[in-house]
Amino acid sequence: MTQNGTLYIISAPSGAGKSSLIQAYLKYHPLYEAQVSISHTTRNKREAEQEGVHYYFIDKPTFLEMIEKDDFLEHAEVFGNYYGTSKNAILNTLASGVDVFLDIDWQGARQIRNKMPSAKSIFILPPSNQELLRRLKGRGQDSDETIDFRMKQAKKEIEHFDEYDYVIINDDFERALSDLKAILRSEKLKTEYQLQNNKSLFTKLLSTEI
Amino acid sequence: MTQNGTLYIISAPSGAGKSSLIQAYLKYHPLYEAQVSISHTTRNKREAEQEGVHYYFIDKPTFLEMIEKDDFLEHAEVFGNYYGTSKNAILNTLASGVDVFLDIDWQGARQIRNKMPSAKSIFILPPSNQELLRRLKGRGQDSDETIDFRMKQAKKEIEHFDEYDYVIINDDFERALSDLKAILRSEKLKTEYQLQNNKSLFTKLLSTEI
DSSP states (O other), rough: OOOOOEEEEEEOTTTTTTHHHHHHHTOOOOOOOOOOOEEEOOOOOTTTBBBBBTTEEHHHHHHHHHHHHHOOOEEEEEEEEEEEHHHHHHHHHHHHEEEEEEEOOOHHHHHHHOOOOEEEEEEEESHHHHHHHHHHHHHOOOOOHHHHHHHHHHHHHHTGGGSEEEEEEEESSHHHHHHHHHHHHHHHHBHHHHHHOOOOOHHHHSSOOO | OOOOOOEEEOOOOTTSSHHHHHHHHTTTTOOOOOEEEEEEEOOOOOOOBBBTTTEEOOOOHHHHHHHTTTTTEEEETTTTEEEEHHHHHHHHHTTEEEEEEEEEOOOHHHHHHOTTTOOEEEEEEEEOOHHHEEEEETTOOOOOHHHHHHHHHHHHHHHTTGSSSSSOOOOHHHHHHHHHHHHHHHTBBBHHHHHHHHHHHHHHSSEEEE
């Protein structure tokens, strides 16, 4: 029986709790194996970062070559650095039966949807603007200007929540985590998924043999 | 905030465990209120049955009048008796924010899908033909002929599982129940549902006010 993984696009404004939710889900030992997609980037590796864990660090010519070969599901340039998601890396993981989380903004999400229509997308929202601001301030390491900028960026991201398949409102963390678990579990129960992954069972059930 | 319920069409061959799953779900105190749809019928009330609990018992002229008024989402004649699902009864329940389970065969399911495209449908399968036969025999109250007839009927029902949105394979009861819970929870997280039921939250999140 070949089980195929599902690609989950996850977007959220900064402060919505996206990374914490994904990490908590991965720790929970789901029924179905899952992992976070690892991007390729041309930016310099920071001290705490590890190759193949946080990113695949490559140089700009290599990145441009991969673009030429259409090896990216999506890519973007941010502050002069390139970031991209390798199609082959994702397809191989999915083919091995592992679900993949792709933590990406609404623009990247649009590119993915076009190239992989079977991907499911989830948007995580904060419960209110006050709470979003509190969470952005709560980090206590940024200037008012930075927080104000982040708040504006967050608003721009939030504007696109209705392009996603699912919306989780992260008011209570445990409840939001249960929501995420329910979505991933229910996706495995959709008929098109079951048909693809339980062919032999269905053939037997439809046969006249006991 | 107006919460609208969802109509769930649930079908399964006899012996798949459909009724037990629905009853177990209703006992579990779901996040969202739910109840089983109550049909109208012209057949005689049995001793253990209660009006408005098991069925609404009405006479044939009343039933035919309701057909004329197009008040049934679906109806069927079985062994000379009529059975039907009142559209108004269901719509009122859904409007009060309560989910409704409609326990019905594949033919009724088709009628419902046409009349209420927003309904979600779930098919419950036994894990194997051997297990299905074992469960049908397990009741210990029917002749071989009856069991053989039921097995054939079950097969005819199973043939239509791929017309449903979700498929639950009831191998382990607790797991199947968790599957059902996950489906109902995830349906509330779909963007079209959230948009309909959390309008004021989204308006506030998209406004410039903190």
